[in-house]
Amino acid sequence: MPKCDLKTRYIPATFAWTLLLGTTSLFFYFPCQYYLYKYPWVPAYQGVITFFVLANFTLATFMDPGVIPKAPPDEDREDDFRAPLYRSVEINGITV
Secondary structure, three states: OOOOOHHHHHHHHHHHHHHHHHHHHHHHHOHHHHHHHHOOHHHHHHHHHHHHHHHHHHHHHHOOOOOOOOOOHHHHHHOOOOOOOOOOOEEOOEEO
16 A cells, blocks of 8 residues: 655645634634624634634544554354354243
């Protein structure tokens, strides 16, 4: 599997960060001027949400996802295929 060049790896992240920060700053500049005087709780609430979005986006961008190990080949053999597929239960003297 070929590896990505350093430039092509950072292009999607840079585009996503630019889009996120650009639209957020446009929201805080244009609509928030109206909301600040009429509904002052809206910019405060939006600021808290923006903080959590940026924190999670930062973690998703810069954290190593790790490696999920493959299952061993004998994992399927550990299942007990000789177990019965049904169970007989007696209810009021009748076997079901």
